[in-house]
Amino acid sequence: MSDFYLNSNLLVYIGFIVGGVFGSFLNVCAYRIPIGKSVITPKSHCPNCGVNIPWYRNLPFFTWIMQRGMAGCCSFKIPIRYWLVELIMGLFFAYYAYLYSMDSDLFSLIIRASFTWLMVVVAVIDFETMIIPDRFSAGGAFAGILLSFYFPAMHLEIYNPSPWEHFSSGMQSVLGMLIGSALLYWIGAVAQIAIGREALGEGDVKLLGCIGAFCGWQGAIFAIFGGALLGTVLILPVMFFQRLKASQSCESSHSKIEWGGEIPFGPLLALAGLIYHAYASVYVDLWFNSFQSNF
Numbered sequence: 658m659s660d661f662y663l664n665s666n667l668l669v670y671i672g673f674i675v676g677g678v679f680g681s682f683l684n685v686c687a688y689r690i691p692i693g694k695s696v697i698t699p700k701s702h703c704p705n706c707g708v709n710i711p712w713y714r715n716l717p718f719f720t721w722i723m724q725r726g727m728a729g730c731c732s733f734k735i736p737i738r739y740w741l742v743e744l745i746m747g748l749f750f751a752y753y754a755y756l757y758s759m760d761s762d763l764f765s766l767i768i769r770a771s772f773t774w775l776m777v778v779v780a781v782i783d784f785e786t787m788i789i790p791d792r793f794s795a796g797g798a799f800a801g802i803l804l805s806f807y808f809p810a811m812h813l814e815i816y817n818p819s820p821w822e823h824f825s826s827g828m829q830s831v832l833g834m835l836i837g838s839a840l841l842y843w844i845g846a847v848a849q850i851a852i853g854r855e856a857l858g859e860g861d862v863k864l865l866g867c868i869g870a871f872c873g874w875q876g877a878i879f880a881i882f883g884g885a886l887l888g889t890v891l892i893l894p895v896m897f898f899q900r901l902k903a904s905q906s907c908e909s910s911h912s913k914i915e916w917g918g919e920i921p922f923g924p925l926l927a928l929a930g931l932i933y934h935a936y937a938s939v940y941v942d943l944w945f946n947s948f949q950s951n952f
């Protein structure tokens with residue numbers, strides 16, 4: 658018993674460190690891909706003075722804390738977002754390592770980790786640039802469908818799949834992609850008629866296709882409504898306090914979140930998709946099943 662606890666603890670620590678390393682790479686991708694730079698070359702360098710960053714100043718978690726958010730080479734302040742992404746990825750991977758210590762299911766571990774990386778990189782890029790690169794949304798949807806044909810456990814609870822079950826799982830993925838994209842497309846179209854301008858981007862529609870391809874139609878529907886709910890819960894308090902501050906200081910409310918302002922929906926969709934995939938799918942699917950059996 659004590660051996661088991663030791664192993665499971667060790668796995669969780671390893672998961673945390675590996676998550677931090679993947680988070681660090683994610684930060685590089687989120688910075689370089691939108692501006693069309695390679696993510697492999699050149700080596701990590703300071704975005705301010707261009708000096709190469711040696712490995713000991715490029716450690717996940719530690720560097721930001723040790724240098725108190727400052728770059729080692731110049732007066733550049735490293736945004737806290739870098740550290741937060743590493744921490745979030747570390748925590749997710751630690752959780753997945755814990756699950757792996759329970760079920761020893763290497764395949765699930767890889768799918769969980771990849772989907773999480775994909776959702777977080779999309780969230781960061783969309784949050785900062787209002788763009789979701791096709792390689793992640795459409796590319797992710799394509800990868801999700803291929804993986805679903807190959808690994809039916811993504812959509813079905815089986816361990817020795819027959820050829821028919823491989824096909825069935827792939828079809829569930831295609832269905833999830835189509836239902837997710839179509840539903841969000843129509844919500845966007847109705848909203849556009851209602852408010853008279855574009856409400857949702859094409860990137861959001863493709864991203865939801867990707868979420869549906871990995872999670873099935875239940876996950877896609879959950880992501881839309883969960884994302885809208887998260888938006889309300891997260892953004893309303895921000896708007897409230899900004900109003901409060903603006904009314905106190907009488908400053909112009911330029912560049913602040915306002916009613917009908919441009920808020921990227923992608924990060925909220927990605928976060929809700931992640932919640933479904935990492936935790937909520939059991940409960941959400943049960944709810945959908947009870948709903949179906951009433952008809």
Ligand SMILES: [Zn+2]
Pocket residue numbers: 703704705706707708728730731732733
């Ligand atoms: Zn520098």
